[in-house]
Amino acid sequence: MKGMSLAGRLIALLVLAVVVLTAFVGTAMYLDARTQVYDAAGLRTLAVAEAVADSPLVVGAAQQAATRSPTPLLQPYTEQLIADADLDFITVMAPDRTRWTHANPAQIGGAYIGSIDQALAGRPFTETYEGTLGPSVRSIVPVFSEDGRILGMVSAGVRVSAVDVALAGRLPAVLAVAAAVLALGVLGSLALGRYLSAVTRGYGPEQLGQLFAYYESVLHSVREGVMLVDTGGRVVIRNDQASRLLGLAPADDAVPSARGPIAAGVDSLELPASLRDLLASGRRAHDEIHVTRDRVLVVNQEPAVSAERRRTRVIGAVATLRDRTEIEALGSELETMRTLSDALRSQTHEHANRLHTIVSLLELGRTEEARDFATEDLRLSQALADELVVSLDEPVLAALVMGKAAQANERGVRLDAEATASLAGTGLPAVELVTVVGNLLDNAIDAAASSGPPRWVSLEIVRDGGEVVIEVADSGPGVAEDEAEKVLRYGYSTKPHSGPHSGRGRGLGLALVARSVDRLGGALSLSRRSGAVFTVSLPCRDGAER
Incomplete structure (x- = not known):
């Protein structure tokens, strides 16, 4: 059977089991029918024997046996009863076994062959015994006088061959039932075999075991997270990488189980709402970005389809997870560098205009005006830098704010920055501060630039006890109350679409x-004054390395 498929092996075993079961059932039915026929024959012979023993004719003849032979009187009587009752013999005998009647007249006067002890004790009984006519089912009943003495005995019986003829009448029904059981069992085995062949795709157990080993190795070796969620929203498969990317405990469901899905469902996992909704929906997704607590994930999802009996059936969805956290961090740093580059470009443009003005004044001989213009320009351009350098002791953050100020100025927005707290010793990572302040300023500048004058953005950094509070306000239209929670979700934006690629990011x-x-x-809150006000409270990490 090694070369047979799993379905073929199962069919062979089921057919063999059905044949054995049919033989067992048929034998049991035959034995039961045989027992019933023998019991019916015993009851019939016992009834006839008791009726003969109670007959006044038989009792009277037995009482006169001492003076004259009962045979001439009883032999015709028993022969008539044998024909009427459809029996093979009725023998009336003396207590000493001497036959008074017999189906074969030549046997009259001879000794009865069979058991009579129970009859002599006054108890009728039935037995199967081989006598002069061959094996027979017979009943022996005593003949009592009025005073209770045993005058003789009556034996009535049918030959076993006759019983077998009666049993043969039931054999067709027994064989028909056995054949029906066998046919239904074979048909059921064939139907089950076709179903298993479609489900296992004709593979044998050895091939399925090999495929399972390959499958388990792939799940543990791929660097992408893999999750399979069935149509009921239950997690069927979750490999080690998926658990790591989602910050979940290692799962025992990295391989399928005969007990069915192990995880209760997607809702039981601590996942962001957007990712939980995607996995539960089973819809197609291509390179969707989902933000977890500490990672940015790229998620792809496709329906899992099973082909059975030339039909396709959706059994769930397969989602793959890729870590994009480092790429996003590099993108954030690149955006910071781009901001600084834009600031340098705008400052270069402004300085070129001012330098041309100073050179023109010198060429016109207006030396005093050129000197005053240069002095005033230096004072104004240095004011913001001096303020930030003095108040912000975090050089990366100071550089970021200077670049954002130049960028805002280029878009007609005034950026006011004030830091009354020292960030030294707070233990807050500079990279995280750049992410928080940079993105808040970008949104505030965009909002202020889209509103009417005056256009302004304010940044304030203060220290309140053990917390650093960062507040960014703008003169924009603000955020509606029903959108206050939505703006913090990935993919939601109040900015209008502009251009074919405006949806990116x-x-x-x-x-x-x-x-x-x-x-x-920390904590992030959104309020409103003239425009939107974002307030971030971050607990200090005194003594931590930056």
């Missing part, structure tokens, strides 16, 4: 801010 900035604040153990 939309709704990511505030989601990254919320993720960084949550990772630092």
